[in-house]
Amino acid sequence: MATPQVMNGGDMVKTLVLVRHGAPEACSPSGADMDRRLTEAGARALRVAYPRVFSLIGDDADARVWSSPAVRALETADVVAASLGVEDIEVHQSLYAQDANAFLAELEAAEAPCVVAVGHAPFVDTLASRLTDVCPAFGKGAAAAFDLPNGPSERGSLRWFVAAPEAVSWDELGSVERAVAGAAEGLSGLAKAFLAAPDSPDRLLEFRIGLRRVRSLLQFLSPWQAKKQNRRCEHALKELQAASARLRALDILSEAVDDLVESGELGENCLLPMACAKERALECSSLVTLMRKHHAGKGLSKVARDLSALRWKGKVAEKGLTADDFRARFDAMFNEVDEDLFGLDLRDGDAVYVARRDTKEMRYVAERLGEVLGPERAQMSEYLDEIQRELGALSDARSNKQLAEECSKSPRFRGVRADLGIVARDQAEVVSAITSGMERREADARPAQDVAADDAEDEEE
Known part of the structure; x- marks a missing residue:
């Protein structure tokens, strides 16, 4: 039987950035919710806004990008990853299932100082309320960074919040x-x-x-x-x-x-x-x-x-x-x-x-x-x-x-x-x-x- 490894405190997630996916199409050609894509305007709004948004992460160069398996979330995560210079995107079913306990357990097990997780509403709003007292509601494409000095199992504080980029233009x-x-x-x-x-x-x-x-x-x-x-x-x-x-x-x-x-x-x-x-x-x-x-x-x-x-x-x-x-x-x-x-x-x-x-x-x-x-x-x-x-x-x-x-x-x-x-x-x-x-x-x-x-x-x- 393998001996459980004790995580080094320096390797635990200290910064979590929650992102709600960008503006999606009303329905997919297949009719499946999982297949809904970002609208052209929604994707464009993210490509313009996200380089500035994710420059706010600062010196956390070793950021990991997680995403729900839904197409609209993956497309949003692609823009996030490009803005951060990250090549790989990790797919987490817990983000689509909106299972906060499963997600936090995965976050506890992660060995990275910063995780950017692209998910859905109301999950991102519910999790934000669980982590800190005050956080605005997440519009489509909004992002919020949380400081977690004691790790994901403890409450943290809101570092910054960026409202959803305007897609109408x-x-x-x-x-x-x-x-x-x-x-x-x-x-x-x-x-x-x-x-x-x-x-x-x-x-x-x-x-x-x-x-x-x-x-x-x-x-x-x-x-x-x-x-x-x-x-x-x-x-x-x-x-x-x-x-x-x-x-x-x-x-x-x-x-x-x-x-x-x-x-x-x-x-x-x-x-x-x-x-x-x-x-x-x-x-x-x-x-x-x-x-x-x-x-x-x-x-x-x-x-x-x-x-x-x-x-x-x-x-x-x-x-x-x-x-x-x-x-x-x-x-x-x-x-x-x-x-x-x-x-x-x-x-x-x-x-x-x-x-x-x-x-x-x-x-x-x-x-x-x-x-x-x-x-x-x-x-x-x-x-x-x-x-x-x-x-x-x-x-x-x-x-x-x-x-x-x-x-x-x-x-x-x-x-x-x-x-x-x-x-x-x-x-x-x-x-x-x-x-x-x-x-x-x-x-x-x-x-x-x-x-x-x-x-x-x-x-x-």
Whole structure:
């Protein structure tokens, strides 16, 4: 029979740190409580907070990390161990069973000056009350250190208590990261679809919408995202958008030409559609060659990988962002767009183009980040879409007029210059009609706005 060893008083546990696991998911895919994991926000909050928390242990370098066998506790213990530089985690069933007597017996038998034990409520609260008179309640992720000068069998004193780290700030950040990663991954697929069928105007349009969508998100997040990553990705996307702009303009012009042929304003034997098709083929070949030469597909896959792990500025990485932060940013940008639209000079082509672009950007942000922005702002995407479509019709007609005039100077359109003149005049009339209609509606709306303003003034008086 083995002779029991008498523990050296210097080897007994003198410091116990109780930790309640971080914020967990409501239920696991398996349905088993044991399998519940930390939420993404819960794990992130611990990774940010725990290096500071466990630096409070001080000189107890020989700390042991114990954990309940539940997945959420083990994941919490992993963060604790990383913060302490400890490699091994000891699993103790007593922590999951919440058996205080069994746990204290294991603690008595331990040969370590400090044990950090990750468990559950109400066990950690009950044990804390057993060890000392006063200890705050343990929130998810909270930690408390107890001095046990006479070992675990005797009462001790509370050395320090750190409340649960805030996880809410990380919930919204995780949602935004998923939205950006999804948009970037989708763009990579749209680029491949376009390169597989470059003759399709629809594939080009979808690709360009994907480019604008990701760029809009990057613009929205620019105050918080790491500058280098934002600029790197924005540069790659902007180049492709600029390179594909003329091909898209030719597709819009071709649609207008087809409409004029169908309406009879251009003769049935008009050669302009064929000339536009040839010009598109040349421009398309040039774009595809450029994209393949610069390995655009791989480049966008690289952007997708880059944006799969958004890098945030230091303060954001430390404290996170709340839904209110994102909503305030959206409201400020929306108000700027709204002010620009209110005073917009519809006869200024550049101003209309910028207003359309900004409105479209806000629409994509409202669509993609609706989960964070909330239903009221998400629904603004419909209003913004209506505005950008009207401005788009005006911009497209103006672009068609300019492109028709430009093409008429090209030797490739020598035989259809007269037809291009018809297109240019028709699109100039479209620009005039849209502008006049929008100005009339704005003028009609002013009296109602003035009456509302007068009523508001009367109420104040």
